Amino acid sequence: MPLRASRVNRGPAAAAENRRAILAAARRLFAARGYRVPLQAIAKEAGVGQGVLYRHFPRRLDLALEVFEIHFAELEEIAADPAPDAFLRLWSRLLALVVEESTFVEMFVEARQSTRDYDGVGRLRALIESTLPRARQAGLLPRALTTEDVLLGVRMAYGVAATAVDGEDVAALVRRVLPVDGGSPR
Known part of the structure; x- marks a missing residue:
């Protein structure tokens, strides 16, 4: 046999x-x-x-945190660039992550609710605060744009992604209201 x-x-x-x-x-x-x-x-x-x-x-959250740590490393690398346009590249990649992987936001929400010591929002805030002033100073963005505005924009992009109807081009919808070039919404 x-x-x-x-x-x-x-x-x-x-x-x-x-x-x-x-x-x-x-x-x-x-x-x-x-x-x-x-x-x-x-x-x-x-x-x-x-x-x-x-x-x-x-836990599912442990797995998600590890997966999305890769994204944080990428965002941190972008933010480390001292060029004035670093914020625009950070914003563009952040919106792409929200559109392509809305799981990124879902993980943030669960982590904030169930893990006291997780500070993903604080980490994201720090990346924005390290790049936004340079972009504003270079005239790439309106001077009045704040970190809170940017974080609200991320939440809005997630809302578009989460409520999209099959077949909709979510990336195009998000770009319509949250441009990545520093311009104002159309």
Whole structure:
């Protein structure tokens, strides 16, 4: 009787590889299906069992925070550029994240409600405050534009993304009311 080939459980040796696969799968599925995508689907996409997923990420929020830390690193890199247009690039990327991955905002909301020490909004505020004054001073934005206005704009973009009707070009809708070039809404 021939022996069947079976998957070998590599145990701890596969931990780092499994973690990377889970994060990659979560990023794809959060973007495609939203924050409430079944964790079972993420485990399956990553090629791991649910137990492995839960060993690495005990809560959905833990997984989301790790996935979106990649986005924060990208936003921080943009904000670190001392050029006056850094805010415009930060704003453009932030709006793209909200449109492409509204999960980013859903994760913020859940983190704020369930994790006392999470300060994603504070981190985002700091990025805006580090870039906005340079853009205003260079005349790229209205002098009256505030950090609170920008944060309100993010919330508005999320509202457009969350209420979009199938087939609508969400990015175009957001650009209509929240331009990325510093101009005023049309």
